Amino acid sequence: MAFIKYLLILLSVVFTHAIYALQPDVLLAKVYDESKHGNIENYLVSEKFDGVRAIWTGDKFVTRKGNAINAPSWFTEALPQVWLDGELWIKRNNFARVSGIVRTKIPNNHDWQSVAYQVFDMPDPSIPFSTRYQNYSQLVEKLNLPHIKAVKQHSFNSLQSLTSYFKGLTTQGAEGVMLHLASAKYKSGRSDALLKLKPYLDAEAVVIEHLPGKGKYQGMLGAIKVKTSDGQEFKIGTGFSDVQRKSPPLIGSTVTYRYHGLTKNGLPRFASFLRVREPL
Template sequence: MQRLARSYLLYLTIMCFTALIPNAAVALQVSTQTQLANVYEENAAIPVSNYLVSEKYDGIRAIWTGKHLLTRQGNRIYAPKWFTAPLPDVWLDGELWTSRQNFEALSAIVRTHIPEQERWREVNYMVFDMPDTELPFAQRYKNYSSLIEQINAEHIKPVKQQRFHSNHELSKHLQAMVENGAEGLMLHLATAPHQSGRSDALLKLKPYFDDEAEVIAHLPGKGKYTGMLGALRVRNQQGIEFSIGTGFTDAERTNPPPVGSIITYKYHGYTNNGVPRFASFLRIREELEDE
């Protein structure tokens, strides 16, 4: 009996291991073949009219493999069965998203291994590509739009694309979107097939805001910055204290802005607690001396 039990246990172990191999292969494929965006530079000689433009959703990247929903690193997303049931047996690329400026709440919903059914009803799957290495993006856009229309599921939505004919038009659209809470824009080269890694076939355009803050402390550096500045502890004009650890040259880390000085920093929106997101040092504010 014990021998039979051991044999059965070995059989289960082998079966489980075998079942994991395809998933591991798919995860590796997702992590290495996902298309990533370069940063759009407004002063670059990029023909804007050649791109299809959509909102950049501040969500969690999600690739549907036909069987599982994975992050772009290849990790499984444990969505409820009802959420993925309408999805077809084809690869889709998109973003899990609830609403603008709500990333932290979304993250709390998505990153649990046991999905909270009711909270997942707040989540949409915003599909922005149907990967194909032969078809241009303009055709893929038509394909995923048609497919999602056929699926007819309230929580699965196609990302709308539009064209602009100049940087000026694009900038005006970006400004209007940001004023309404959007994170930025994505630009897909209409003629480009799907390709892995970063290239100018996919560009992201995000604004940044700047503000001023008072330096209240120096935090020591670690590793290659040992003996130098690691970060500035600052207090902004709203009274919020936070640390800024990026944007400095080595010279500025050696001779940092003094405590009590006013610096300018850039950031990308706020957290739910009102702390500037991704704050980075720009410069020290030089006070004009009395003549």
Template sequence: MQGAPALLLASDWVPGRSPAGFLVAEKFDGVRAFWDGRQLRTRSGQVLGAPAWFLERLPADQPLDGELWLGHGRFDDTSALLRRQRVDDAAWRTLRYQLFELPDAPGPFAERAELLRALVQRLGWAQLQAAEQRRIGDAAALQARLAEVVQAGGEGLMLHRADAPYVTGRSELLYKLKPQQDAEATVVGYTAGRGRHAGRVGALRVRDDTGREFLLGSGLSDAQREDPPPVGALVTYTHRGETSRGLPRFATFLRVRDEP
């Protein structure tokens, strides 16, 4: 596996804040994929076994950042498709590559978004799409847009500073807004189960990118307790803010996120 590509990562949006100065797009619940001009790679650096015809339609001289997406509510289907040992050609023809960034391109994000839209239009391939970017005037209109997206089956919104240069790492230039907060952490160990969970995993011990360690027990299925995500796996969990000690409140396991 190659090294993980350097990508821009989102922070959580503060409710009530004005979205003025940001471009707002739907948050697609797919598998993030970075195109380096030769290969499609996941956030962790795994090379995706895409069909040759799919890769040949991507620009050889322009890196791309986006989500491979089958549609609303189909993350598990997308993940399963990308994990298959044998390429499912027919299924790949239903997959869309929803693009939201032109890595290393000059200028502010608003200009890069226009360049991305023009690139997709020029290539004229229905499976390659540029995420629609909107300017939204105030907090009330932002909540209305969030409700509209969620009602249609979407996951939430992404807010990117219109004047932001291209940077990588976790940044306050990019935010995510969802009805329920979520975040990611890496599995570093396990605790033993008790009672009806005796003999299997009771909770995952995880560490986030700030170095905080905590347990994720709620949300694990019996099958996941029998065969838990391996140490080193990146998992997504939901929470409701933070405790007085600065740890996620009501942290609940959602799914393994790192690999498709």
């Protein structure tokens, strides 16, 4: 019995290591701060797509966490044996739909017809992003496939120009913009080389309690109490549909919320429910 127990523990360790070994090293964005990142002309700017981050490893798609994405063979068969980074996307404000399609174990060809792979990087630690942008643009152009697209990058020489571009996109429903330092070589982890600018901030927290509603929400959810990764607890009472109030996010589930800065106590200001974070 002791030997069997030891064997099971050993297999568990090996299996766990194998899972985490598959997790790709990717570049992650920090939040744009005008006071810190004022030299706009140093950045290439593109739309931020509200889809599912997908890394093409050269033979398959995986998520940021290293989980396999089961795309149809016709979707991937022409992709080259190089590392690509991008977003599986349908259109603005369609995150729930594309997330559902991507999480399906057996891909539905009809559903995947609406999905495009928006390539925004071709990682190479030896060259700057400005060159990588040229490389992935030329690659996508050569592939000439309707579902593989190169994310267009823009240059601006003033904050006013960036603001105008940002407002133009967000008023049409875009999630925001990404600023990529043109001279930066590829390096994994959260970095000033990649910045995100959104009309609001968002973050994640775990649901720890359901609070009952009052008045018109009698008998339904009034608010959820959540806990962040650094131990902060607060309530979120807005952003829910009536359907969600009748069937609220499960205790223990992770939710994404939006907010507008922090209070003097360091808590999210005007926190509003955005969505349940589905595991990918």
